[in-house]
Amino acid sequence: MRTDELYPADRLAVARRATAAAGLDALLLTPGSDLRYLTGYDAHAGERLTCLVLPARGEPTLIVPTLERPAAEASPAPATGVRIVDHPDGTDPYPLVAAALDGPVAAVGLADRMFAEQVLALRALLPAATQRLAGDVLRELRIRKSPAEVAALAEAGAAIDAVHLRMGEWLRPGRTETEVGTDIAAAIRAAGHVTVDFVIVAAGPNGASPHHGTSDRPIDAGEPVVVDIGGTMPSGYRSDCTRTYVAGGPPPAEFTDYYSVLYAAHAAAVAAVRPGVTAEAVDAAARDLITAAGYGPAFLHRTGHGIGLDGHEDPYVVAGNPRPLEPGMAFSVEPGIYLAGRHGARIEDIVVCTTDGVTRLNTTPTELIAL
Structure with missing residues (x-):
């Protein structure tokens, strides 16, 4: 079956509207089924940060390790309109998250099964932001299959x-x-x-x-x-x-x-x-x-x-x-x-x-x- 039917580009726009309706400024999604649902990218979960930054209003950005950028670009993600940026080994990827948010945020939704070290790093990056579960937003989108x-x-x-x-x-x-x-x-x-x-x-x-x-x-x-x-x-x-x-x-x-x-x-x-x-x-x-x-x-x-x-x-x-x-x-x-x-x-x-x-x-x- 065609990937554009299974992972349609309009899902990101639907998810942005749902994010705003839930009172969140952005979703931050590390590797897992929610990330794949929105972009089609079956990302590797490891110590290097991969994170989809989906502002309620603004351009979605997929942050990936440099060595995994080819896999991200070969996935359905680019066809969804997401921007891909990468970080080389030895650099701090979290400023890329802040840049992708492009402004202050009061509340963010984190991937339900995000590693604790990433949750804590994002708390340090965004100390004024309330952290909630992204699943509270995405569950309602995923529960009815296309x-x-x-x-x-x-x-x-x-x-x-x-x-x-x-x-x-x-x-x-x-x-x-x-x-x-x-x-x-x-x-x-x-x-x-x-x-x-x-x-x-x-x-x-x-x-x-x-x-x-x-x-x-x-x-x-x-x-x-x-x-x-x-x-x-x-x-x-x-x-x-x-x-x-x-x-x-x-x-x-x-x-x-x-x-x-x-x-x-x-x-x-x-x-x-x-x-x-x-x-x-x-x-x-x-x-x-x-x-x-x-x-x-x-x-x-x-x-x-x-x-x-x-x-x-x-x-x-x-x-x-x-x-x-x-x-x-x-x-x-x-x-x-x-x-x-x-x-x-x-x-x-x-x-x-x-x-x-x-x-x-x-x-x-x-x-x-x-x-």
Whole structure:
């Protein structure tokens, strides 16, 4: 897809207006998803300062180390109209920030995950300025995905689906979780991702730990295996999909019983997604079914999280979040049931709220998969 569609030049102007409306004089963004969202530049995070200075009124400036200027110039950033200035090693880059601000400021928004040493350096540079989180401004811009962003997420979803469809090549009794995970990681890259963000292969009792990872434990015949995988595409947009498998024999009867509950809960939560429905109502659609079946305490986490340039971002599908869904919001639906010491299961799709309902971006079957 074209980078000018994914990272349009008018985002900087929209962000400037939002900055002013929030009562901030500027945003100061170091490497991370907010910087990439506004400029398309996937900047290296290190001890050398990279900072987008976005005044509420005035010209945006991207300050980069001299040795990284070629990468910045090769990115979509120049097409957005941002001015690039650089600082050689051994020089103080912070006066460049002051120059780009071009005047006194009373309040600035800092990147939410800025290094502490940079936060303190900017406090020293601008001692009279109140520091706030830039995410308070940019969250509202990023929470609704554009058609190009939805297309990028769909591409990511198709790529990770292709990996799940190959699971029978690797997931066999006698192999360790780590051996299977190594094969999956290679396949994630082969499917088009530029990075592997995570690989969870959780067999038997390890499946009761939602963020297990992998281990040297061999997979036994008939054991349930939770496989949760994701990566980042060249576009910068992420994939994330979970399926539960059983290989080499039938699963325990107890597991089959609660998997049917989980399957119904996942389907109910996906079906609940439409404009105007609250995030907490989607959570309740899954949680109420699981609770009614007696497994409420075994559903250990929220039903979902937003996804885009970050693997976890707004909106969060969780009890206590009354935010109504809107077209363009993209998030996971991933209920789980986890029985400590025995086994667990999770089903996860990425979905997008549309003008009249929902679209699943992961389209592989959600039934228990026997290999």
